Amino acid sequence: MAQTIDSKRLYGALQELGDIGSYTDATTGLVGVNRLALTDSDRDGRRLVTGWFKEAGLSVSIDAIGNVYARRDGTDADAAPVMMGSHIDSVPTAGKFDGCLGVLGALEAVRTLNEKNITTKRPIVIAFFTDEEGCRFGTDMLGSAVATGRIPLDEAYAKCDRDGISVKSELERIGFLGEEPIGPLKPHAYLECHIEQGPLLKSKDLDLGVVTGVQAICWHELLIKGRSAHAGTTPMSFRKDAGVASAKINLRMREMTASGDYGPDMRATMGAIRPTPDMINVVPGTVTCTVDLRNPDDDAMKRQEEDLIAFYKEVEKEEGVSIEWKRAAQTPRIRFNESIQETISRSADDLGIKHERILSGAGHDAQEWSHLCKSAMIFVPGEYDGISHNPRELSTEKQCADGINTALTTLIALANE
Amino acid sequence: MAQTIDSKRLYGALQELGDIGSYTDATTGLVGVNRLALTDSDRDGRRLVTGWFKEAGLSVSIDAIGNVYARRDGTDADAAPVMMGSHIDSVPTAGKFDGCLGVLGALEAVRTLNEKNITTKRPIVIAFFTDEEGCRFGTDMLGSAVATGRIPLDEAYAKCDRDGISVKSELERIGFLGEEPIGPLKPHAYLECHIEQGPLLKSKDLDLGVVTGVQAICWHELLIKGRSAHAGTTPMSFRKDAGVASAKINLRMREMTASGDYGPDMRATMGAIRPTPDMINVVPGTVTCTVDLRNPDDDAMKRQEEDLIAFYKEVEKEEGVSIEWKRAAQTPRIRFNESIQETISRSADDLGIKHERILSGAGHDAQEWSHLCKSAMIFVPGEYDGISHNPRELSTEKQCADGINTALTTLIALANE
DSSP states (O other): OOOOOOHHHHHHHHHHHHTTTEEEOTTTOOEEEOOOTTSHHHHHHHHHHHHHHHHTTOEEEEBTTOOEEEEEOOSOTTSOOEEEEEOOOOOTTBOSOTTHHHHHHHHHHHHHHHHTTOOOSSOEEEEEOTTSSOTTTSOTTHHHHHHTTSSOHHHHHHOBOTTSOBHHHHHHHTTOOOOBOSSOOOOSEEEEEEEOOSSHHHHTTOSEEEEEEEOEEEEEEEEEEOBOEETTTSOGGGOBOHHHHHHHHHHHHHHHHHHOBTBTTOEEEOOOEEEESOOTTEEOSEEEEEEEEEESOHHHHHHHHHHHHHHHHHHHHHHTOEEEEEEEEEEOOEEOOHHHHHHHHHHHHHTTOOEEEEEESSOOHHHHHTTTSEEEEEEEOOHHHHOOSSTTOOOOHHHHHHHHHHHHHHHHHHHTO | OOOOOOHHHHHHHHHHHHTTTEEEOTTTOOEEEOOOTTSHHHHHHHHHHHHHHHHTTOEEEEBTTOOEEEEEOOSOTTSOOEEEEEOOOOOTTBOSOTTHHHHHHHHHHHHHHHHTTOOOSSOEEEEEOTTSSOTTTSOTTHHHHHHTTSSOHHHHHHOBOTTSOBHHHHHHHTTOOOOBOSSOOOOSEEEEEEEOOSSHHHHTTOSEEEEEEEOEEEEEEEEEEOBOEETTTSOGGGOBOHHHHHHHHHHHHHHHHHHOBTBTTOEEEOOOEEEESOOTTEEOSEEEEEEEEEESOHHHHHHHHHHHHHHHHHHHHHHTOEEEEEEEEEEOOEEOOHHHHHHHHHHHHHTTOOEEEEEESSOOHHHHHTTTSEEEEEEEOOHHHHOOSSTTOOOOHHHHHHHHHHHHHHHHHHHTO
16 A cells, blocks of 8 residues: 655645745735745755754765755665755745755655655655756756756856856855765666646646656847837838837747647747837837747757747848847757656556646756656646746645655655666 | 028037036947936036026026026017027937027027127027926926926926926926016917937938928827746646737737828837846736827827727737726827928028928927917938937037028018018
8 A cells, every 4th residue: 555645744844944035025915935046045944954854864965066965775775876856946936835845745755754664775865956946046957967967066166146156155155065076976766746837737637747858948048139219200111120020029939839830839938028228209229038949849949949040030131120149048858767657657546646647848957867867757736827936836735745645656666676 | 691600609519518417328438418307417507508698698587497598689679579499408318419409509599690780679589498308207398388388387396206306396406496487478489490300301311301290199008917927837828928918019000000001100119118027938927018109190190099909909808918008198290380381491492401391200399389379390400310319319510500590590580570
């Protein structure tokens, strides 16, 4: 019979961690979380969780980029561990679940093993990784990318926030510049439970998602240069309107997603739009704006990016503007391990939890570990269309419990392989 | 034979006044002018010009809204004066010509009359008006609108800048809260020379424009409310993208101007666009943006506004957003006096100055005085496609001289009517 966690204890821990860095939104009155990486709030959160790790009898170590690992021994001292982790840093306007569920859920899983005197062959390592959000130092998945070798340690240390404060100096300041070297840690498997951050599971009335991978991502930053001009005195034929140029690109992306030419799951977003001089009676002279492209299919992503770049050229001609763009991020489709996905499915079936396969729309630490060991993820549905990075972010105690109970069964299976 | 001014003296005065409030643009290295209404720089500019008025033998008075009048007597003490004026306040990123040409040109005209011992039947009054630009206290043509009765004095006094500082307190502080009451001053005619602030005259190789009137203006401020959402995890069908909604409105305005359905001279601009949260990977939840509509035909303006408002409703349905809008400004088409236009044309012909009729795309003090007395304007072309509200704003000494010489001949004619 499947082991089950104490869901009330888990939910209580999520609330307690969520109180660190909490703030009240001036407009809505809702209480949110602001625990940016390597701030005092992040330090306080790290201390709280590390204390819980120690209370659970785990041996805690910190690596050179501030990732925290908590180890529970297995019966085979030489076996590679199974790692279960996520992150506890947040965006500036967060809820209490993103990242924290994966870390505190892993802790709850280990507490359950301890209380039921269940041993595993392999060691279990719970981990949380530095600056997954990337909101402060500009690079998401920073800690896991360093730990798994994609980003060199020195490059990560040198990254600075808007005030010019470096990652390394902040790690030192908050007391989380650890001594464990980067490199030796190679898990047998990596498992991460995370909130979906989207509406799909809830809209299908599902309790859980077995994550098949992460869609390909491509970001562009655009600088459109037209010519600012008086809105009253400048005939339409004399204009080089950078705002109209950005609007054309925005609507072209919408058309591309609707066309089906790039598969049914292309997503495209112009999230940032900043015209200058941004005045009611002046034609925008320049616009900086952003493009976020997603697709589960690498070939379709390649085509959609090429076609959009060709459209930039069309807009340059039509509007008499110049468009400078740079690729600010690009990651290919990530595929998670098939056999772990099957184990997750069987575990959920055993617990009577309704589930389906789902592709992740967002990036996660698991994509970094997938380059080093077999990896997989479990998604937990969210209320309010899965709103996230927002004080309204909410998964119920039942939803969290379904995710972590499934993770616990999967963890036991992986740790005894 | 037509009288002509000392164009070098005029151009020197423009440079000297332009040095007050000058700044160097950090990006371009160009020297611009920042002389916002009722600031210390505006006070210094007012003192300089008022001193010049007195040197020219004019009697200076200041009214209760800080408009400055400089009177040269005529031979008929009972005749209503001819007024020639404009403004010397500036936008924060101005050149040296906007407004100042009309004021210093009037001064140069009077200096010329003085030097040539030319008397006129009617008195001549040179005037500059408070906060024509409206950049500081939010209402353009403030001084002339008060002087001509459109805006009550108390309402104008109570207007505040971003720091909550009122018009009245600033008038007092800079010493320009005058004693002349509002109301009694009813000129025989009003004449204003101003830079075109657009490309038309120059593109037609003309030396001067006889202004037929001011096109109708309508401003909307929009608040588009959608739903912010994760750009990676939110399927296109779940989105309420306020940015896409604003882009649709922007391109619809473009289509409307190109359609010809609202006449050949409809102009439409979305100058300000501000999404929140304005992040690369978040679907914009709200956008505040602006609409600036112009048309020389009042009926066409009415139709274009109605059709655009109907389109807001379409966008609400298509995108699942709500669009709140308010009319931030609305002025009907202004028609300037026909007989003064003819006098201007004849004066320019006498001087061999190439001219055509032109409609003003921007608002000017003359539109306020046109409600009180017969009024007209002369436009001077500008280099660089008539760029204005910009340090590059430039009309040559010859262009300025053509405008003020034509004005002088017209002024003499009006003052002897």
